[in-house]
Amino acid sequence: MRELADTLRYFAGQLHWPSVRNASLLTALLVLAIVVGSRNLQNFDAALVGYTYACVAAAFAVFYRYSVWLTKPPTKKFWRRGWQLCFQPALWKNLRSPRILGEAVTRKLVVQDFVWRRSPARWLGHMLIAAGCLLAFAITFPLVFGWIHFEMGAVEPDHTYIVSVFGFHVHELPLAGFFSWLVFHGLVVASFMVIPGVMIVMYRRMMEEGATAVQRFSRDFLPLILLFVVSFSGLLLWVSYEYLEGYFFTALAQFHAWSVIALLLYLPFGKLFHIFQRPASLGVSYYKAANADKDPARCPVTGEAFAPKMQTDDLKEVLGELDFDYSAPDGKGPAWNEVSPRGKRILIARAHSIARKHKFD
Amino acid sequence: MSAPVKEFFIDFQRCIGCNACVAGCSECHTHRGKPMVSVDKVDPAHSAQTAPMVCMHCKEPTCALSCPADAIKMDENGIVHSSLKPRCIACRNCEIACPFGVPKISEEIQQMQKCDMCFDRTSAGKKPMCTTVCPTGALFYGTMEEMKRLRPHSKPINKWRFGKQVIETKLWVMVPHDVDEVVVDWPELLNGASGPIDLAVKLKEYFEKHGVPDPEIREPLPESMPEARPDETEEAEFL
Ligand code: SF4
Ligand code: SF4
Secondary structure (H helix, E strand, O other): OHHHHHHHHHHHHHOHHHHHHHHHHHHHHHHHHHHOOOOOOOOOOOEEEEEEHHHHHHHHHHHHHHHHHHHHHHHHHHHHHHHHHHHHHHHHHHHHHHHHHHHHHHHHHOOOOOHHHHHHHHHHHHHHHHHHHHHHHHHHHHHHHHHHEEEOOOOOOOEEEEEEOEEEEEEEEOOOOOOHHHHHOOOHHHHHHHHHHHHHHHHHHHOOOHHHHHHHHHHHHHHHHHHHHHHHHHHHHHHHHHOOOOOOOHHHHHHHHHHHHHHHOOOOOOHHHHHHHHHHHHHHHHHHHHHHOOOOOOOOOOOOOOHHHHHHHHHHHHHHHHOOOOOOOOOOOOOHHHHHHHHHHHHHHHHHHHHHOOOOO | OOOOOOOOOEOOOHHOOHHHHHHHHHHHHHOOOOOEEEEEEEEEEOOOOOEEEEEOOOOOHHHHHHHOOOOOOOOOOOOOOOOOOOOOOOOOOHHOOOOOHHHEOOOOOOOOOOOOOHHHOOOOOOHHHHHHHHOOOOOOEHHHHHHHHHOOOOEEEEEEOOOOEEEEEEEEEEEEOOOOOEEEEOOHHHHHOOOOOHHHHHHHHHHHHOOOOOOOOOOOOOOOOOOOOHHHHOOOOOO
């Protein structure tokens, strides 16, 4: 009993309580949205309740981790600066801010040309996985939250389905036809994207020397295996009900559900968390754009411009919050982080000469 | 019996500026064509002195702590790794914060890469690439005992002082026996031109006149580069 209490106390001590509060609030909002969006659970599909619980748990963990992440001094600084620059009046002349945002979103989040430059094969694999996952999420979440649901519509002359979103009838869909095929097979399409994507990335991971040198099983292979298991079991489900009259369906459905739940619960902890983290790169674009025509920080040793002045200033503050003291030895003049990387290396070599009293043995 | 622990030692005084380490490092597939080790001319106007710099693998890495994306991780062996590709947003914080001027940012691929002590090699008992090609032993990988035997006039230390900040590193630097920490000072920068004519001022003038030299290899090596890794078994012991 005492041990249990101690363990619990230990875990409580490990938690970052302000983030628990933030995550709880946001999760409560999500639950509220589920209840309201499904019209008091009227449109809620009870068969999917396992997924819903997993989604809510994963959402809590994602909110928690994101919130903890934002408390780190460099992250906090970037976050605040990003928003501040985004809304800075100077950047709204000629609508520059939205244009910067548009370009950054397109290049960094949608097209991801930097991944292409890492390797075209990697880009293709990543694109397939990313697009497939987004499609699958876009279908799964509204369904398991009861935000979208389908009802039987007309029987004569053709069978139709009524699509209701948040309980409002928005569309009547003829059962036959390409569009409804697409709607009902969206997840199949998604697995046909994710599976080849996983294959390409796996192949790279096994064959490419740069990748094999640095990868780790839990970090790099586990998410791929999870994605594969989810997509493949989903695909088998479709084969079972569409072509094999439901052969093995119940067991497959359970297996698929557990794999999805595992993936959802992995989302906040492993590599896939970058989906939520990555938009921070937009802040970098703002940093650059906002400082492009300002005086940069110049290295006092080499004279080269090496960073935006705003960044060396911000960093100085951040380093202070991290309990580093890189200020000048007598408190006046540039801090160490205001010397360029090359300037630092030169002064280090010089410090070494001094330590050797300029005499090399 | 477990294998003896090997350490990485830098002996600045031995560097002859041959750039073999730079070339050796560039061959690695993880950053093909881009060296992670720097060799700088210390005072090109007045001397031929050069100095190599690899990641010192700080025990409390400033780079990792100043990374907003949590992209830099230290492993169980104390090796501080290149940024994780999915996380790094190429913000340059680490590059500006690292006290040793180590991380390299590639805007092209939106990633910071840095020396990771060839952990793929060292974890398999091999030496880091640069130490296999350094002809003078300025970059050396071996046991503490070996080093003591080879360089009796120097001793390895791993403590640095930047102004008030003390940094301890995994890597060792060779200094005379009466030195316990390398003190990196930059007081002369405060005096500017009115102070004693010293390195920083001279350098500044030099750079202003001649432009900043760029020792980095910018041209990527051809894709079909032949394998030129030295055979570990045939490797000479540099004394
Ligand atoms: S030397 Fe620089 S890059 Fe290496 S661990 Fe220390 S702070 Fe990081
Ligand atoms: S450049 Fe990448 S690794 Fe370096 S601080 Fe920024 S996000 Fe972190």
